Amino acid sequence: MSTPMVHADRVRKSFGTHEVLKDISLSVNKGEVMCLIGPSGSGKSTFLRCINHLEEVNAGRLYVDGVLVGYREVNNKLHELKASDAAHQRSDIGMVFQKFNLFPHLTALENVIAAPTIVKKIDKDVATKKGKELLERVGLSSKMEHYPAHLSGGQQQRVAIARALAMEPKLMLFDEPTSALDPELVGEVLDVMKTLAKTGMTMIVVTHEMGFAREVADSMVFMDDGRVIETGTPDSVLLSPQNERTKSFLSKVL
């Protein structure tokens, strides 16, 4: 059995006195697509942000591809990573945000090639060629020179996915990627994500799109109040939930 892509071992996270993650343990294997569901405030997004160290874990251990996130462990003692090492660690984890967070002063293509040229110091022509391919893959070959303000929400989110893919990540994190979209634009983003899942990308998706989860996900985790309540295949969690809290949540959203 190979190392899991993400392995969380009793992870805790508090903001001040408020404990958002209480003892999260789970594993995501390479090539697996996992959907995280749960009511708002349950800690799904915080957990996702801990995986690429946008938030610091307070207790427990979090590993990506076998490497401890955010710290170095020497003789059983944790040392905070230097900012540059933490940045390096993040560079092969892609993240897609609910509010897209595209760089508004850059065109779609410039958004996609920014990180490869700045972080990986890839030659601009090479990065541009690859950036164009990526934008074609997400169906935006005619929008490369557009600024984000000239794109619809669905188009912006597809650029954001291309931007994350440009760093050739081994893991993609999606934080409610379709929640800020008008209903008719959700499909185009989910289609891109489905295609991506088929290429074997490891993905963790925080979502409320149960249809998408059933079609694409290999596993599903239901979180509530900072804990993992139920884990299983999407069908088992959605169709025959064991826990009362899962049942009550699903009865509200399905």
Add this chain to the structure above:
Amino acid sequence: MTNKVNDQSGSNNSRSDRSFYDEPIKAVRLRHPWRIFSAALLVLWVIAFLTDAAGREAYDWNAYGEYVFDPRILKATIITLQLTAYSMLIAISLGVILAVLRQSPNPVFKAVSWVFIWVFRGTPVYVQLVFWGLLSTIYPTLFFGAPFGGPGFSIDISHSSSLFWIAVVGLGLNEAAYMAEIVRAGLLSVDEGQEEAAKALGMKWWATMRHIIIPQAMRIIIPPTGNEVISMLKTTSLVTAVPVSSDLYTRSRDISAETFNPIPMLLIASTWYLLITTILMVAQYFLEKRFARGHAQIAYGADPKIIGEGA
């Protein structure tokens, strides 16, 4: 007029006549007689003032013509430009540093920045300039280096030749306090998600600042900074407090002290200040346009139809 409108709608009562809706409305414009009257009056006043001013002896237009390109005035204009440029250079660099320190999680950095801004914004620039002029009587030499006799170097500031640079530093330090607030407002205006997205892509702090945050903050920073440059150009006329006498205003006063004819010299100084200000305004327009990329359709009224265009 009212009758005619009624007639037309009457004859098309069925409303099936499409032309009734298709034709653009041709209505008689509402007249604004008072607006026209007061505008005309204003124009007349201006004309009356100008014709009077052209003939009025006290303005002494001959002297104006004689001195407007006087080499001393031209040189003084250059000095004023140098004072403005150098002091703004100090102000912007120091302002950026102060703004960043102010955001720092380190309380000492934060406090230093706060106190600097408090002092330099809280006292008049004229008083500060007089003070800097007297600095050499307090500290004849300035020592830069490690405290308590560590390694470093000294500068002798008691020569009169250092007065120009004392003025530059004096103006720069005062302005830095204002620039710090402008830069801080600019940095805070950039959405938090931008830093997060850059971080998630593996960018380090400086790369994030340089490529993502600062270019966006510039859109907010440039308009007030342009105003500060223009304001600084005029504030340089206070360097006489240091005292520096080579700038445009002080030099033109010196000339009028010889000629006993102050009014044309004031007009000349004003002409040059106004000319430079105008050039700066044009430069600012182009800078703002450059940094409004991605927002261009909002700020500059380009075709808004392009927004939300389908895939």
